[in-house]
Amino acid sequence: MQAHTTVVAGAVETADGAGPDIGLYDVTKRFGEQVAVDELTLEIPKGSFFALLGPSGCGKTTTLRMIGGFEEPTSGRIELAGRDVTDVPPHKRDVNTVFQSYALFPHMTVEKNVAFGLERKKVRRDELRRRVGEALELVELGALAKRRPTQMSGGQQQRVALARALVNRPQALLLDEPLGALDLRLRKQLQIQLSHIQREVGITFVHVTHDQEEAMTMADRIAVMRDGRIDQLGSAEELYDQPRTEFVANFLGSSNLIDAALVARQGDVAEFDAGGARVRVPSRLVDGRDGALCVGVRPEKISLRPADAGAQVPDGENSLLGHVTDASFVGVSTHYIVRTDGGHDIQVFAQNAGAGLETLGPGRRVAATWQPEYTFVVAKEAGA
Amino acid sequence: MSAAQASTTGRAPAGGVRWLTLRRRRALLPAIFVAPGLAWLVVFYAIPIVSQLWVSLQTGNPDDGFAQTYNWSVYPDSLSEYHTHLVRSLGYAGLATILCFVIAFPLAYFIAFKAGRWKSIFLLLIILPFFTSMIVRTVAWQTLLADEGFVVSTLRSLGLLNVLGESGRVLATPQAVIAGITYNFLPFMALPLYASLERMDRGLVEAATDLYASRWTAFRKITLPLAAPGIFAGTLLTFIPAIGDYINAQLLGTPQQYMIGNVIQSQYLNVRDYPVAAALSFIVMVIVLVIIVIAARALGTRRLSEAVAA
Numbered sequence: 001m002q003a004h005t006t007v008v009a010g011a012v013e014t015a016d017g018a019g020p021d022i023g024l025y026d027v028t029k030r031f032g033e034q035v036a037v038d039e040l041t042l043e044i045p046k047g048s049f050f051a052l053l054g055p056s057g058c059g060k061t062t063t064l065r066m067i068g069g070f071e072e073p074t075s076g077r078i079e080l081a082g083r084d085v086t087d088v089p090p091h092k093r094d095v096n097t098v099f100q101s102y103a104l105f106p107h108m109t110v111e112k113n114v115a116f117g118l119e120r121k122k123v124r125r126d127e128l129r130r131r132v133g134e135a136l137e138l139v140e141l142g143a144l145a146k147r148r149p150t151q152m153s154g155g156q157q158q159r160v161a162l163a164r165a166l167v168n169r170p171q172a173l174l175l176d177e178p179l180g181a182l183d184l185r186l187r188k189q190l191q192i193q194l195s196h197i198q199r200e201v202g203i204t205f206v207h208v209t210h211d212q213e214e215a216m217t218m219a220d221r222i223a224v225m226r227d228g229r230i231d232q233l234g235s236a237e238e239l240y241d242q243p244r245t246e247f248v249a250n251f252l253g254s255s256n257l258i259d260a261a262l263v264a265r266q267g268d269v270a271e272f273d274a275g276g277a278r279v280r281v282p283s284r285l286v287d288g289r290d291g292a293l294c295v296g297v298r299p300e301k302i303s304l305r306p307a308d309a310g311a312q313v314p315d316g317e318n319s320l321l322g323h324v325t326d327a328s329f330v331g332v333s334t335h336y337i338v339r340t341d342g343g344h345d346i347q348v349f350a351q352n353a354g355a356g357l358e359t360l361g362p363g364r365r366v367a368a369t370w371q372p373e374y375t376f377v378v379a380k381e382a383g384a
Numbered sequence: 385m386s387a388a389q390a391s392t393t394g395r396a397p398a399g400g401v402r403w404l405t406l407r408r409r410r411a412l413l414p415a416i417f418v419a420p421g422l423a424w425l426v427v428f429y430a431i432p433i434v435s436q437l438w439v440s441l442q443t444g445n446p447d448d449g450f451a452q453t454y455n456w457s458v459y460p461d462s463l464s465e466y467h468t469h470l471v472r473s474l475g476y477a478g479l480a481t482i483l484c485f486v487i488a489f490p491l492a493y494f495i496a497f498k499a500g501r502w503k504s505i506f507l508l509l510i511i512l513p514f515f516t517s518m519i520v521r522t523v524a525w526q527t528l529l530a531d532e533g534f535v536v537s538t539l540r541s542l543g544l545l546n547v548l549g550e551s552g553r554v555l556a557t558p559q560a561v562i563a564g565i566t567y568n569f570l571p572f573m574a575l576p577l578y579a580s581l582e583r584m585d586r587g588l589v590e591a592a593t594d595l596y597a598s599r600w601t602a603f604r605k606i607t608l609p610l611a612a613p614g615i616f617a618g619t620l621l622t623f624i625p626a627i628g629d630y631i632n633a634q635l636l637g638t639p640q641q642y643m644i645g646n647v648i649q650s651q652y653l654n655v656r657d658y659p660v661a662a663a664l665s666f667i668v669m670v671i672v673l674v675i676i677v678i679a680a681r682a683l684g685t686r687r688l689s690e691a692v693a694a
Contacts, residue, residue: 090593091596092596097591105606120597165594
């Protein structure tokens with residue numbers, strides 16, 4: 001229940017006064033016994049690049065397919081631009097989809113594929129031709145208009161699928177793992193192209209992906225989904241810097257999480273006992289939190305300094321004492337594993353900036369320090 | 385290098401047996417693969433066709449023998465004598481093909497997309513009749529459609545006998561012959577249709593509806609064109625054998641329903657007027673060929689090759 005309120009509040013903030021473009025209200029989808037989407041409430045603001053991120057089976061594709069009209073919700077309501085479309089068939093919804101398999105029509109040329117939607121909408125011939133041309137230019141495929149999809153590479157087919165959807169200027173564009181079938185290099189290239197196109201056309205993009213890096217690169221808002229629900233919703237920075245669940249903390253990047261108990265709270269600072277050490281966090285992070293908690297910090301936010309020479313911990317920083325168990329030099333940074341005195345293994349990524357930095361070998365006694373505002377608080381998972 | 389020299393100069397290399405270079409052996413490979421099929425076609429197809437043409441131009445009678453007289457008039461003569469049978473054959477075969485399509489398309493569509501794990505069972509049921517000979521199956525239809533048979537008595541008890549017209553019969557009518565042909569050739573239509581529908585990505589129909597096509601438009605614009613190779617293959621596989629069929633007309637019809645196949649059969653085996661029988665066979669072959677060419681032109685050669693591949 002707590003996740004739901006966060007979601008709605010988060011979306012309304014950015015809606016710029018206008019209503020949301022896409023709204024899902026208490027939407028549940030069951031396939032037989034299995035619950036794919038569980039009382040999901042979500043509002044997607046107009047013009048945003050919105051990512052539904054989660055592992056396979058989390059319900060993200062089912063959610064997208066319900067917006068597109070390919071699946072009917074078991075219960076709940078779906079709105080597009082304020083209109084209830086729960087019972088409206090896909091061909092009467094003003095959204096278009098870029099399918100994971102592209103689903104290009106093999107018996108038609110690229111041009112005919114792109115023109116398909118406009119032909120159905122009975123757009124005038126000269127306007128149709130102009131818009132198809134523009135759409136193909138947008139995805140840089142103008143020269144291949146007469147080809148058939150089967151004669152094209154995966155990346156080109158992907159762009160045809162994109163043009164075929166965009167040419168209709170829909171209310172929203174739904175992208176179902178559109179880059180999933182491409183190799184890494186092409187994927188990176190198309191990620192940039194996609195964000196560029198989204199800014200250019202300004203329509204709402206809803207992007208389903210299991211790739212956290214892809215979601216963070218492209219989307220301005222990300223909903224992290226798990227087991228048919230939204231765990232947390234926010235910008236990439238919010239999700240990365242202040243994950244609120246253990247799942248989000250581990251799904252986006254790596255995290256050091258330590259079981260902790262709130263011991264004191266004074267003004268802006270809340271103090272936790274984390275395995276014997278005192279960890280300070282901004283007190284707003286504990287507002288309204290109860291149950292078992294963990295404190296966390298990202299590996300690259302931590303500084304290591306030798307603790308044997310009586311080195312000073314900067315004032316007000318959190319500090320965990322321990323010794324290095326593993327150090328691996330990976331070029332841009334050195335990755336350490338530090339066993340704290342409290343018995344936790346924490347990861348530390350030390351950037352190799354500047355000369356004369358000493359690599360701290362295994363066995364060295366160190367202090368791992370970081371600023372309290374880099375600390376986050378997550379709910380401890382029941383099973384963990 | 386030495387082997388190549390040996391073969392170009394004609395000297396046998398040391399190995400003796402290896403009288404061809406690798407390159408030449410590779411060049412020969414396609415010929416070796418094609419040879420058996422080619423030999424088969426020459427012996428059982430090309431030679432009979434030429435001999436058929438040869439026989440058709442002979443004159444004479446079975447008792448005194450036939451002599452080659454290059455009597456080309458046999459073609460116009462047999463055409464004018466038996467053109468009603470020819471037209472009837474075209475009509476029956478065409479109607480049966482259309483009926484096959486109308487019955488087989490929903491059937492194939494259902495098996496391809498809706499049958500789920502029952503797919504194989506349904507396919508087996510389509511092929512099952514082939515386990516019995518066509519003649520036995522047609523004789524069974526004779527019994528079913530007979531004047532005191534199952535169909536007529538059912539119609540009678542339902543009080544629907546008047547739908548049969550004044551004769552009150554099912555057997556010995558054009559409808560019976562067409563129904564028999566439809567029944568016998570249905571699998572030839574259903575299987576290619578199934579094959580082409582089954583290969584189709586259902587996501588394409590979803591994509592079409594996403595692009596504002598109603599279910600009917602998606603069917604017309606996506607499913608039907610993608611099934612075209614199967615439709616074409618099924619039509620040829622049904623129409624061609626149906627046009628030369630004589631078993632259905634013989635067992636389910638009367639001489640009033642006889643098709644060109646019946647005429648050819650009786651000319652060969654009963655009248656033993658070999659030239660007329662050969663000429664009629666030739667005419668049927670040419671008509672079928674022309675129809676195929678026209679259909680292929682209409683559908684485009686690309687579709688034709690796809691149909692063959694299907």
